[in-house]
Amino acid sequence: MEIRNRAGMGHLAIAKRPIGPGHPPYVIAEISANHNGDLDQALRIIDAAQAAGADAVKIQTYRPDTITLKSDAPEFQITEGLWAGRTLYDLYEWAHTPWEWHEALFAHAARRGITLFSSPFDPTAVDLLEELGAPAYKIASFEAVDLPLIRYVASTGKPMIISTGMADFEEITEAVEAARSGGCKELALLHCVSGYPAPAADYNLATLRDMAARFDLPVGLSDHTLDNTTAIASVALGAALIEKHVTLDRNVGGPDDSFSLEPGELAALCRDARTAWDALGKVDYGRKSSEQGNVKFRRSLYFVQDMKAGDEITEACIRSVRPGYGLAPKWTDDIIGRRVARDVKAHMPVQWELLGKNDC
Numbered sequence: 001m002e003i004r005n006r007a008g009m010g011h012l013a014i015a016k017r018p019i020g021p022g023h024p025p026y027v028i029a030e031i032s033a034n035h036n037g038d039l040d041q042a043l044r045i046i047d048a049a050q051a052a053g054a055d056a057v058k059i060q061t062y063r064p065d066t067i068t069l070k071s072d073a074p075e076f077q078i079t080e081g082l083w084a085g086r087t088l089y090d091l092y093e094w095a096h097t098p099w100e101w102h103e104a105l106f107a108h109a110a111r112r113g114i115t116l117f118s119s120p121f122d123p124t125a126v127d128l129l130e131e132l133g134a135p136a137y138k139i140a141s142f143e144a145v146d147l148p149l150i151r152y153v154a155s156t157g158k159p160m161i162i163s164t165g166m167a168d169f170e171e172i173t174e175a176v177e178a179a180r181s182g183g184c185k186e187l188a189l190l191h192c193v194s195g196y197p198a199p200a201a202d203y204n205l206a207t208l209r210d211m212a213a214r215f216d217l218p219v220g221l222s223d224h225t226l227d228n229t230t231a232i233a234s235v236a237l238g239a240a241l242i243e244k245h246v247t248l249d250r251n252v253g254g255p256d257d258s259f260s261l262e263p264g265e266l267a268a269l270c271r272d273a274r275t276a277w278d279a280l281g282k283v284d285y286g287r288k289s290s291e292q293g294n295v296k297f298r299r300s301l302y303f304v305q306d307m308k309a310g311d312e313i314t315e316a317c318i319r320s321v322r323p324g325y326g327l328a329p330k331w332t333d334d335i336i337g338r339r340v341a342r343d344v345k346a347h348m349p350v351q352w353e354l355l356g357k358n359d360c
Contacts, residue, residue: 010186010187010216010217010218011023011186011218012159012186012187012188012218013159013186014026014055014056014115014117014135014136014159015056015115015135015136017055017115019188019218019240019241020188020218020240021218021238021240023240024273024274024277024278025220025235025239025240025241025242025273025274025276025277026055026056026220026240026241026242027053027054027055027056027241027242027243027244027266027269027270027273028054028055028056028057028058028138028241028242028243028244029045029048029049029052029054029056029057029058029244029246029266030057030058030243030244030245030246031045031046031057031058031059031060031097031245031246032059032060032095032245032255032256032260033060033094033095033096033097033254033255033256034245034246034247034248034254034255034256034257034260035097035254036252036254036255036257037094039098039101039104041248042059042097042101042105043104043105043108044248045057045246045247045248046105046108046109046112046114046116047112048246048248048263048266049114049246049263049266050109050112050113050114051263051267052263052264052266052267052269052270053267053270053271054114054246054266054270055114055115056114056115056116056117057109057114057115057116058116058117058118058119058138058243059097059102059105059116059117059118059119060096060097060118060119060121060140061097061099061102061118061119061120061121061125061128061129062092062096062120062121062122062125063092063096063099064089064092064093064096065089066121066122066124066125067088067092067096067121067122068088068089068092069088069089070087070089071087071089072087076088076089078091081196082196082255082258082259083255091255094255095255095256099128102118102128102129102132103132106132106133106134115135115136116134117129117134117135117136117137117138118134118137118138119137119138119139119140119143120137120149120153121140121143121149122149123149123152126149126152126153126156130156134158135158135159136158136159136160136161137153137156137158137159137160137161138160138161138162138163138243139153139160139161139162139163139175140163141163141164141165141166141167141192141194141222142165142166142194144162144163144164144165144166144167144171144172144175145167145171145174145175147174147175147178150162150175150178150179150182151178151179151181151182152182153179153182153184154178154179154180154181154182154183154184155182155183157183157184157185158186159184159186159187159188160179160184160186160187160188161187161188161189161190161220161241162175162176162179162187162188162189162190163189163190163192163222163243164189164190164191164192164211165192165193165194165222166194169214172189172211172215173215176189176215176217187217188217188218188219188220188240188241189211189215189217189218189219189220190219190220190221190222190241190243191203191205191207191208191211191219191220191221191222191234191239192221192222192224193224194224195224196224196256196259197224197225197226197258197259198223198224198225199225200225200229200230203221203223203225203230205221205230205233205234205237206237208221208234208237208238208239209237209238212238218240218241219238219239219240219241220234220239220240220241220242220243221234221239221241221242221243222243223242223243223244224245224259226259227265228244228261228265228268228269228272228273231244231269231273232269232272232273232276235273235276235277235280236276236280242269242273244260244261244266244269245259245260245261246260246261246262246263246266247260247261247262248262248263249262250262295323295324295325296322296323296324296325297322297323297324298322298323298324299320299321299322299324299329300320300321300322300323300324300325300326300327300328300329300349300350301318301319301320301326301327301328301329301331301332301335301349301350302318302319302321302326302347302348302349302350303317303318303344303345303346303347303348303349303350304316304317304318304319304346304347305317305346306343306344306345306346307340307343307344308340308343309339309340309341309342309343310339310340310356311339311340312337312338312339313335313336313337313338313339313340313355314336315336318332318335318336318350320332325349326349326350326351327349327350327351327352334358335350335355337358338355338356338357338358339355339356340354340355340356341353341354341355341356342354
């Protein structure tokens with residue numbers, strides 16, 4: 001049965017880490033193509049993500065022939081953007097994570113104590129990942145319209161995250177329905193802009209709250225902007241997950257390096273996202289623990305004359321001053337005209353127990 005919080009929004013858990021309202025944001029370090037064809041570099045990115053404090057590392061599981069066709073036809077040509085001049089097949093041949101690496105990647109992540117999961121791009125990728133014990137699945141933005149793939153992933157019974165870049169509301173609804181009808185019980189949506197890089201102004205983060213309300217699911221952000229500002233801001237709007245591409249050096253020239261975080265920036269994201277989440281807290285108008293020592297800087301009422309028991313308090317007898325250990329200045333009119341119940345000294349704070357009853 002799906003676990004829900006008080007507001008009704010679902011939760012999920014990946015490798016026993018709960019994700020959703022009431023839990024710190026789940027930070028996913030996306031390796032994507034940033035291994036640049038070098039298994040050792042992929043392993044070092046896993047190390048860097050673990051050291052930075054990320055909750056998980058994500059890879060992508062496809063081969064060029066499972067994601068596209070080897071064709072030079074115009075519709076298979078990339079003519080603009082980061083990858084201009086290549087065919088789709090050439091790009092994915094360059095960028096893919098070899099399937100023979102997967103076992104080593106999962107084993108290395110386990111040794112380092114960080115969760116690793118993947119985005120499968122066809123059923124054979126799901127089958128491979130099931131053999132390796134993948135704890136969850138991510139549906140990439142461009143695959144959000146592949147409803148048979150979503151249903152196949154759902155049939156594993158594992159948690160699923162669907163990225164929504166380029167999908168309109170109807171397509172997101174269809175993807176969610178496919179996941180649920182396929183048997184997925186733990187589902188989250190990532191708001192995404194499928195630009196590489198994407199300008200912050202395109203993100204319209206207000207969509208996060210609307211998406212959470214409409215689908216009654218945990219939501220998060222797949223962030224392709226060039227810094228952490230958008231990701232941190234998303235936490236205030238309810239992002240329970242944050243995904244960012246990560247590289248060891250963005251200047252190497254790999255397919256995704258230029259719009260990825262370096263390890264120090266990932267560490268800052270992990271720290272600052274959790275600080276933002278801590279700062280949200282709950283509705284609380286009370287005095288905070290960090291304020292207790294500063295009561296001396298508030299104003300309150302103090303006696304400014306020595307007085308004998310029975311003396312009447314006039315305006316000349318009290319003043320509103322710092323520190324704040326006496327009665328609040330709002331009681332001034334109520335106090336004037338009363339008599340002191342016992343002797344008081346100048347510079348004593350005015351307290352109710354020092355006052356007689358109001359004669360009025």
